[in-house]
Amino acid sequence: MANLNIEADKANTYDAIVVGSGVSGGWAAKELTEKGLRVLMLERGQQLEHIAGYENALKAPWEMKYNGLLTVEQKQTHPKLARDYPYNEMTEKYWFKDVDSLYKETKRFDWYRPNIVGGKSIMWGRQCYRWSDLDFEANAKDGIAVDWPIRYKDLAPWYSHVEKFAGISGEALGLPQLPDSEFLPPMEMYFLEKEVRKRVEKNYPKRNLTIGRVANLSKAGEAQLNGGRGPCMFRNRCSYGCPYGGYFSTQSSTLPAAAKTGLLTLRPDSVVREIVYDKDRQRATGVQVRDSVTMQDREFHAKIVFVCASTISSTALLMNSVSERFPNGMGNDSGELGHNLMDHHFRAGASGSWEGDEDRYYYGRRANGIYVPRYRNVDDDKRDYLRGFGYQGGASRQNWQRNVAEMDFGANLKEELTKPGPWTMGLGGFGETLPYHDNKMSLDKGTLDKWDMPVVVFDAEFRDNEKKMREDMMNDAAEMLESSGLIGVKTFDKESYPGTAIHEMGTARMGRDPKTSVLNRNNQVHAVENVFVTDGASMTSASCVNPSLTFMALTARAADFAVTELKKQNL
């Protein structure tokens, strides 16, 4: 029997374990396998095959049963997911049912949990922006939270590294607060966007309006074509999964690269319940896993563990990994684990319409908008709040959903609706949220989910700084649109709750001092050097730009460091 156990042990032992298969986990698996490590990637969701698994990707609008409306049953089985648009009949299979994804809210928190290999990399918004030293220096300058242990120069080469592979379309502007990526050609703007750009940049010399920077292949480069990806077809069905590999996802990009090495083992349906700690060696030895289908438990071993389960789940895993050495969760000597929970606040801005130019139109469905980089609290601009916001938005010709003479019906109505409607344009701010110690998540160990994992409890809210910023988000947008000639401009604040932007960050922050942070400058848990957390959980502040590109760069950088240290036998 002893021999058998040794054999079983070998089969369960890898060089590295990657927990999670989303944007960050995919990058960890790619980088580690390409550097020669045998990697086990564990994903709690079900398998989703590239192309074959995207059942709705090629469906026509008339194959939708409800045109995006949720059924009474869906609203009842998904009372939390049903709060917002990412959950609909076409993406239903990609998300956990609420009944399987229990969590508690001291204050409202919208938690979108994918249930598939690839995680949110399948349904993400694909906007990609580099952070800058305006972000990395912010905490130190403002004297809040803790300083980032890295600066832009530490990450810049890794941004380039991930961008060349992922493929980011965009326009170079040379702005210090929003550094340029390695760009594929920018997508074109609509007629009205071009008009508004000219006017905004003339009326506000310190503001720019550019096309969105997006992980869709405006042109497939060699790196992408070699990986089996083709250019974006401009169908605007991205969140259903793209059979052309037109945008970056784990399935289209990092997973095939990792699989090509022959060193990757992917195990879906694997709920990682705990990271196992050896107090004598002061190292993690592996992870304990419950098969979500058979409910059987197994242990896997490795020299290093990359925790890339997404912000909330990564921290929940550390919290659930208790031992004599770490009674309050692995790596939680500082007491900061679970604190400083952040998301972006959004859905405040303005929109208006444009008279004339109804002879200008377009071809294709551009899955991208325009972007106004941050200008508030930049250089000598000073506001009565900290940090700033960027705008996402765009123009369009109104479609058949427009409201024409409410009580009208008949041939005239039909004729009217078959023509493109007037031009409209809107701008919606995405604002930075401060890392408040009191915005936090914890585990309720008395309430277990289907896999006997303690449920997460959220206690976070947006505060005065965010509220003040939202005033500017509305008023600036209205001013820019009005001064550009739009009419009927109206501001909006559609409310924003933590989690809704699906840019969760923080809860296991990086820092210089183990007394006040969970991770060091290389995303290593301070006190457990062979455990790395490289997803949103590691963020020390939130910036105002979309974070996924930074998760990619941090992950690639940490993987490089980990392999270097392994070779030096330091891990």
Add this chain to the structure above:
Amino acid sequence: MNRRSAVERISLLLGGGALSPQLTAAVLGQVTNTGASVAVDAAQTALLAEVADVIIPTTDTPGAKAAGVEQFIIRVMRDCYVIAEQETFYAGLAKLEADSKAANDGKAFVELDEAGKQAALKKTTQSNKAFFKVLKQLTITGYFISEIGATQALAYLPIPGQFLGDLPMKEGQRAWAE
């Protein structure tokens, strides 16, 4: 999962409050609204098809009836609206029929000529605005996402293959279907 723990988990999910048996079943993923839907008969279906066809008639392209919009309306009403909303909607349809008969010597809506149908519907826009708005919304949506609506009344590109953001509009260009 045993029933007791299931119910505990669900009350947690919904904030700990007391739950109706239907809601508990719903959260457990069981279909609940099959029994709680208004049954729609052939006459109502035919009436809906006719009314929808007055809202979006056949012109140089086929109208709502040809596109089968009544099936979309019935499906969305049944699955996406709660029973009370369904009842209000079908009561509105019944009132339209009753008003139409009263004004036309007992003639059913489907038997009226075009002008008669338009007059009856016009009356409904005044006497039952709330019903008309829902009816119109569902008809327009059902029509423009139907194959006929998307490919004939609008212009549909299954795979555009490229994006051109700023073009002069072609003569007779119909709006793009999404």
